[in-house]
Amino acid sequence: MAEPKPSAIPPPDRHQLERLNSLYQIIDRAPAGGGLKARLASGARRLLARVLSRQQEFNAALVDHINRNIVLGYEAHHASVNTIQWVEAVADRCAGAKDEIERHLEALLARERRNDTAVAALAAQHEELRAALAVVQQSAHGLRRAVEELQANPKSQIPNPKSQTDPGSRIPDPGSQFDTLDSHKYVGFEDQFRGSPEEIRKRVEEYLPIFAKANDVLDVGCGRGEFLELLRKRGIRARGIDVNPAMVEVCRGKGLEAETGDALTCLRGLPDGSLGGLFAAQVVEHLEPRYLTRLLDAAFDKLRPGAPIVLETINPACWFAFFESYIRDLTHVRPVHPDTLKYLMIATGFQHVDIRYRAPYPESEKLQPIAAGSLGDLAETLNANVEKINRLLFTYLDYAAVAIKA
Numbered sequence: 001m002a003e004p005k006p007s008a009i010p011p012p013d014r015h016q017l018e019r020l021n022s023l024y025q026i027i028d029r030a031p032a033g034g035g036l037k038a039r040l041a042s043g044a045r046r047l048l049a050r051v052l053s054r055q056q057e058f059n060a061a062l063v064d065h066i067n068r069n070i071v072l073g074y075e076a077h078h079a080s081v082n083t084i085q086w087v088e089a090v091a092d093r094c095a096g097a098k099d100e101i102e103r104h105l106e107a108l109l110a111r112e113r114r115n116d117t118a119v120a121a122l123a124a125q126h127e128e129l130r131a132a133l134a135v136v137q138q139s140a141h142g143l144r145r146a147v148e149e150l151q152a153n154p155k156s157q158i159p160n161p162k163s164q165t166d167p168g169s170r171i172p173d174p175g176s177q178f179d180t181l182d183s184h185k186y187v188g189f190e191d192q193f194r195g196s197p198e199e200i201r202k203r204v205e206e207y208l209p210i211f212a213k214a215n216d217v218l219d220v221g222c223g224r225g226e227f228l229e230l231l232r233k234r235g236i237r238a239r240g241i242d243v244n245p246a247m248v249e250v251c252r253g254k255g256l257e258a259e260t261g262d263a264l265t266c267l268r269g270l271p272d273g274s275l276g277g278l279f280a281a282q283v284v285e286h287l288e289p290r291y292l293t294r295l296l297d298a299a300f301d302k303l304r305p306g307a308p309i310v311l312e313t314i315n316p317a318c319w320f321a322f323f324e325s326y327i328r329d330l331t332h333v334r335p336v337h338p339d340t341l342k343y344l345m346i347a348t349g350f351q352h353v354d355i356r357y358r359a360p361y362p363e364s365e366k367l368q369p370i371a372a373g374s375l376g377d378l379a380e381t382l383n384a385n386v387e388k389i390n391r392l393l394f395t396y397l398d399y400a401a402v403a404i405k406a
Contacts, residue, residue, distance in 0.1 A: 151240065201226040203359070210308045210402060211236060214277035219282035220263045220295075225251035232389035241266050264291065267298035275302045281312040284341065285332045292336075295398055296348040303405040309350060311341060312400040315357065321397040341401045350403035 211217055215237045219227050222240025224247060231238040239257040242248050251258035259266075263283075278299050284292055299309060312398045314326045316335035326335055338355045345353045 005032050038288040045084050060302055066211065093343070195265070196266045197224055197226055200224070201230060204312075206358075207279065207310055207312075207400070208234065210310060211277050211279070214308065216275055217277040217279060218266075218275050218278040220278065222251060222256075222258055223247050223281075225254055225258060225281055227281065228256045228258070229254065237302045264295050264298055267302050270302045273304045275299075276304055276307050278303060278307070280310070282314070284311055284313045284336050285334065288333055293344060293348075296344055296350075298406060300350065305405055308402065308403050309345075309405065310400055310402050311345075311399060312358070313341070315396050315399045318395045318397055325397065338399045338401070344403055345403050349406070351406045353401060356400045356402055357398070358400060359397040360395075 200223075207227070208230055211231065214236075217231060217236060217238035219225075219231075219238060219240040222228055222242050223244075225240060228238050228240050228251065239259070240248075240251055241261050241263055242251075243260065243261055243262060245260045248258045248260045262282075287295065303309065313336055315321050316326060316337055326332055338357075341351050342355055
């Protein structure tokens with residue numbers, strides 16, 4: 001609500017002020033002259049002056065007060081009114097400028113939103129181009145390798161993964177999904193969705209202490225060879241196997257020992273007790289149940305007593321992991337619950353089976369409880385429900401079953 005303007009004060013009456021300034025003296029001066037009449041009048045004035053001097057002082061003070069406050073007050077008020085009017089004019093101009101600035105700011109914000117949308121679209125296109133370029137590079141690499149093999153042995157043929165793979169391999173019927181010349185697509189898929197080699201290397205590094213005293217480790221589904229690299233740096237002999245020839249080529253390009261083939265066929269071809277450890281990250285979700293049980297049996301036979309086995313997979317007990325990670329990959333066959341995998345390993349003969357949960361969902365992204373205050377029991381009930389939902393939706397994204405062959 002606008003403040004009321006100060007009321008107008010009428011200007012002082014100059015005529016009345018002049019009269020007051022001329023009439024405040026009540027004792028006149030004695031007339032000039034030296035006659036008897038003059039002397040009597042002078043004596044009378046002196047007597048009156050003694051009586052009326054206080055009254056004349058009062059009149060003088062009152063007139064002076066009127067002159068100072070009424071006239072000066074009016075002038076000050078007039079100046080104040082002028083100042084207020086000036087301030088109001090400035091305020092009006094400022095309000096107009098503020099409105100103009102706000103309109104300009106809104107236009108800038110709208111432009112910024114359009115720019116953000118355009119940048120996001122460009123970023124999405126860049127990501128698509130990056131993924132497409134990675135696929136082209138992998139394809140070119142595969143073609144180059146195939147041409148080199150044909151030049152070295154003109155009578156040879158590009159191997160058909162169907163003839164190398166057991167019917168229950170890591171990727172069921174891999175020939176329909178990973179032909180030699182298009183397996184590079186899955187390399188690009190892992191680069192984009194599973195994580196960069198640096199990220200995967202950091203994630204699997206925590207398993208190194210389990211294999212600290214091991215040798216002759218087999219990495220089943222070795223992928224791009226992140227874990228093989230870590231083992232090599234620590235002087236641990238290891239080799240990998242993967243059904244994807246493009247993945248194997250990536251490993252060989254790093255100087256790692258890896259081969260294309262089916263894990264179960266590979267294990268069955270090894271002497272019993274020849275392995276000092278077995279590692280498989282993000283593999284068991286690619287396997288049919290019957291194949292998984294056969295793989296566990298073969299691993300148990302080929303591992304030495306005391307050798308560790310680590311099977312890492314997506315945690316289907318976490319709804320976020322299931323819907324965000326598991327169903328994204330078309331090569332996944334079925335999720336494996338941690339209780340199920342633990343039971344299968346125990347039933348196979350492995351001991352000290354331990355389920356270790358990994359990759360916790362960020363706390364900041366979970367549903368947040370409310371502070372208990374005046375809400376009392378309502379807050380407690382709501383927070384309990386939040387915890388239940390968080391356990392279902394936002395628990396650990398992965399888990400690893402770790403065991404020892406007795």
